[in-house]
Amino acid sequence: MRNTLKMRLQARSACVNGWLSIPAAYSAEVMARCAWHSITVDLQHGVQDYASMVHCFQAMSAFPVTPLVRVPSNEPGIIGKALDAGAWGVICPLVNTAEEAKALANACLYPPVGRRSNGPNRASSYGGDKLYQDIANDEVLVLPMIETAEAVSNLEAILDVPGVSGVYVGPSDLGFAMGLRPIFDREEPMILDIYATVTKEASRRGKFAGIHTINPLYANRMIDMGFNFVTVGSDASLMMKAAKEALAALHLRD
Template identity: 30%
Template sequence: MSSFRQRCLDRAPLIGTFSAIPHPVAIEVVAMAGVDFLCIDWEHSQISRERIEDLIRAADVHRVPAIVRVPGHAPESIAAVLDAGAAGVLVPRVSTAAQAQAAVMATRYPPIGERGVGPGRAAAYGYRIPDYLAKANAQLVLAIQVETAEGLANIGEIAAVEGVDVIFIGPGDLSVSIDALGPEGKEKLDGAIRTITQTALAAGRCVGIFRPSTSDIATWFASGISFYLLASDTMFLGAAMAENAVAARNLCNGQR
């Protein structure tokens, strides 16, 4: 899994999903489905800090990198998931270069950042701290989420911050922030996504995006976006169950 960050930096196509179900079985099912990585959603799901380590461990069993979307910008939250063995973090609502720089400082050890050394799972509970320190800065992925009008306005300065690996676009919150909701706002939202993408690529960053389905992946991949989070485990569960329930009901009705 040490190549995950390099694949991000190389802009290889990477397909993942949000993991919102707080149980290791759900993580294992997703991992065995063939995703390149998964993102445990600590921001918008009912997942406790204590549970995160178990979920990361379940992904590790299948050698699938697990990053964590932390609840906010607090360095303590970032340290907690990295100490638990996460392959990286996704920091939400980054709207300024100062916030992006703070995420770098919290994610990287000195001399690049200010992350504190702890005897967590990532460092074999203290038994392999030197080994972990030697590789962490080079292997951990830092993705920051741009999803506000302010972030859009500041994207040039944000993308220039060294230490950021992935500029991740959150279309849902972005559409609300720039008043581009619904079909009538699609052109405006797409234009904002393209602006973020082009600016981030010009700065040498990998660009990611959330998509609820695969319907427009080819279009966005052609624009340079290579890092995708498709829906979530709960969304896929609901969609598959609904589709099969309708199919079964239709088959039954057809026999009447």
């Protein structure tokens, strides 16, 4: 089996990623019925845990969407367990140096490239007529997050780490770390200049640039800027937005 998201990215096609904060298989199933190319279970800031992540992966498996995970930290135990459970890629927060990026790649990839422990469990079914272990290193996406000034200063070194597939920008923390408000769809010229550097350096190396957004129109701008992997909101934020719009459209008496 191939990682269809990675195939699409390698073809330089834009990919749209959904986000799961709600720990419910039904939410995952509803999201998977839509036209996302991939859906990420958020173990960092969502209210997911390991068991709910597995349930979400199981619910998604009936649909042609690639399951990803954002892990809570750059720790090989949870990274390996998420991959064993069926994640086709790992988004990892707060990767600030090449050394930390190398640690992430080691946790995601099997020997001799990395140090991932053997025991793929659910993921073993991805191998098809081959062993999963024979295809995993070629198919798993390794995406460190760029969300601090230190990470920006080390961007090229992070991208140059063998095994790293690209980078994923966390705009809220990136701005917050620079003394700005923690928002997603940023307009500060300084931040937009960073985005331009991220897309240029990733493209120059044949790697991928991703970013988290809230508004689809802003996501389109980021695709036009050169990001080829964009997240648009989450199950929770999309539900809240739709609910607010429905209520605002009603003409109710007090």
